[in-house]
Amino acid sequence: MNKYFEFPFESKKPIVIAGSCSAETEEQVLETAKQISAQTDISALRAGIWKPRTRPNSFEGVGVKGLTWLKAAGKEIGKPVITEVANGKHVEEALKAEIDMLWIGARTTVNPFFVQEIAEALEGINIPVFIKNPVNPDLNLWIGAIERVHDAGINNIVAIHRGFSSFDQSVYRNQPMWEIPIALKANFPQLPIICDPSHIAGSRDLIQEVCQQALNLDYDGLMVETHLDPNNAWSDKEQQLTPLALGEMLKSLKPRQTQSGDIKFQNKLEELRLKIDELDNSLLKKLADRMALVAEIGEYKKENNVAIFQLERWKEILETRSKWASILNLDIESMHKLLSEIHSYSIKVQTEIMDEKAENPS
Ligand code: PEP
Ligand code: MN
Numbered sequence: 001m002n003k004y005f006e007f008p009f010e011s012k013k014p015i016v017i018a019g020s021c022s023a024e025t026e027e028q029v030l031e032t033a034k035q036i037s038a039q040t041d042i043s044a045l046r047a048g049i050w051k052p053r054t055r056p057n058s059f060e061g062v063g064v065k066g067l068t069w070l071k072a073a074g075k076e077i078g079k080p081v082i083t084e085v086a087n088g089k090h091v092e093e094a095l096k097a098e099i100d101m102l103w104i105g106a107r108t109t110v111n112p113f114f115v116q117e118i119a120e121a122l123e124g125i126n127i128p129v130f131i132k133n134p135v136n137p138d139l140n141l142w143i144g145a146i147e148r149v150h151d152a153g154i155n156n157i158v159a160i161h162r163g164f165s166s167f168d169q170s171v172y173r174n175q176p177m178w179e180i181p182i183a184l185k186a187n188f189p190q191l192p193i194i195c196d197p198s199h200i201a202g203s204r205d206l207i208q209e210v211c212q213q214a215l216n217l218d219y220d221g222l223m224v225e226t227h228l229d230p231n232n233a234w235s236d237k238e239q240q241l242t243p244l245a246l247g248e249m250l251k252s253l254k255p256r257q258t259q260s261g262d263i264k265f266q267n268k269l270e271e272l273r274l275k276i277d278e279l280d281n282s283l284l285k286k287l288a289d290r291m292a293l294v295a296e297i298g299e300y301k302k303e304n305n306v307a308i309f310q311l312e313r314w315k316e317i318l319e320t321r322s323k324w325a326s327i328l329n330l331d332i333e334s335m336h337k338l339l340s341e342i343h344s345y346s347i348k349v350q351t352e353i354m355d356e357k358a359e360n361p362s
Helices: 026-039 065-077 088-096 112-122 139-151 179-187 197-201 204-216 243-252 263-303 311-327 332-355
Strands: 015-019 044-046 081-085 101-104 129-132 157-161 193-195 221-225
Touching (some): 015 026, 044 065, 065 081, 139 157, 139 179, 179 193, 204 243, 311 332
Parallel strands (some): 101 129, 129 157, 157 193
């Protein structure tokens, strides 16, 4: 999967894309652009023209006329403009209006038919395409969408991480699940990736910390919903920042560099990593010892016709290990995940033993 990607911006990372969730009126788009531009040097101006909404009877976007407003506002501040496309017709209209860049929304990435239709509408056209993660935490769907657009001849692809929806209650509107974009990066090391903190956070007060985490993870940029009057925005009012708040938030972020040229830093890092290597090696040895015992128990359960899964034992494991973890100052939630993985692995080992045919069937 060694694909070639180009970053569509020359400016230093992290690049910033800002603008309102939706284009509402010509004045609102223009005024938002001007106020943002007075605060910070963005790389592109955003606005949604066609809005995919979860429930009917919400504002669904102003449609085609908004494209001209957006393009004009971009010209006014001398910046490229970007909007969301969800089908082939949208692509056609956006290209006609000379929109500079396109993004595919989370609700479209989930649908290979629409992504394919968009990819075909883009065949032979040189335009940067940003691809948001699908709403569900499915890495392959995200990869598939990137491949479809790439196969249409587009190298200027940027992934946008906007979080994943979940039935569970959380402080976030969409769970960041940072491990998924990290896995994406492992698949496509050259693929630029930016973070959309607005749709992850869902509320203004969490935007800064999500942005900082994206920078900590070496993201290439941010796309932040910014509106001149967020409380009266026609969509996503809780999560939009004012241009002034955007400027202040960006100033408060601590930039991180991909690497440090400082030899002292590198030596120290190398020394600590060697220690980690040793520890990982002993962790794996311990795990192998544990699995040998698990296999022994598996044989024993088989001989005695006892079920593999024992709820009481699992509860006991979770309870005791949670106590041990907290004494060791380990994060309980992460430890639960790790123990669940180890437990599934153990069940797999014992299942294989139970399923083994008797060696000397009589
Ligand atoms: C948006 O960017 O306004 C939007 C609709 O985003 P998402 O596709 O991430 O929900
Ligand atoms: Mn939005």
